[in-house]
Amino acid sequence: GYEDDIDLGKAFTYTGEGGRDLKGTKTNPKNLRTAPQSKDQTLTKGNMALYKSWETGVAVRVVRGFKSEYGPKSWYRYDGLYRVEKAWTEKGFSGFMVWKFALVRLTDQLPLPPKGSGGDDDDDDDDDDDDEEDKEDEENYGGEVDTEEADKDGENAGEETEELGGCGWK
Numbered sequence: 001g002y003e004d005d006i007d008l009g010k011a012f013t014y015t016g017e018g019g020r021d022l023k024g025t026k027t028n029p030k031n032l033r034t035a036p037q038s039k040d041q042t043l044t045k046g047n048m049a050l051y052k053s054w055e056t057g058v059a060v061r062v063v064r065g066f067k068s069e070y071g072p073k074s075w076y077r078y079d080g081l082y083r084v085e086k087a088w089t090e091k092g093f094s095g096f097m098v099w100k101f102a103l104v105r106l107t108d109q110l111p112l113p114p115k116g117s118g119g120d121d122d123d124d125d126d127d128d129d130d131d132e133e134d135k136e137d138e139e140n141y142g143g144e145v146d147t148e149e150a151d152k153d154g155e156n157a158g159e160e161t162e163e164l165g166g167c168g169w170k
Contacts, residue, residue: 060084
């Protein structure tokens with residue numbers, strides 16, 4: 001993620017994709033995740049998909065990685081359906097324009113897994129509890145998910161509300 005992203009678990013900001021030089025050089029090979037921002041992001045690909053989700057109110061599925069504060073200890077974990085509450089552009093820390101998206105978790109689904117749970121966390125040599133933990137995970141997080149489209153509240157989209165956890169979205 002970007003250094004100015006905010007993650008509160010049930011609400012977070014996502015900085016869009018693109019604007020990085022992915023060619024690299026022999027002495028500095030390409031690294032898709034850490035290449036410096038070198039141009040403005042555009043409203044294409046994943047940025048366009050999130051923008052369309054904001055326009056239409058269709059929920060998006062969120063997968064968190066181990067680097068996220070609310071992610072699993074390792075690998076990746078499905079965290080449920082989120083509504084794109086706001087989409088905007090702003091100047092990033094590097095001086096280039098970036099797309100930003102404010103996402104809020106839908107309420108009609110299983111609770112958000114605890115911080116650090118899920119992913120490939122079974123590398124602790126304590127294999128005795130694995131079956132019991134798997135059964136517990138299935139009971140707590142493996143049920144059906146309501147995939148009904150999220151309602152878009154155009155009048156309040158982007159206004160800071162208590163539901164949004166005070167992320168500072170204006």
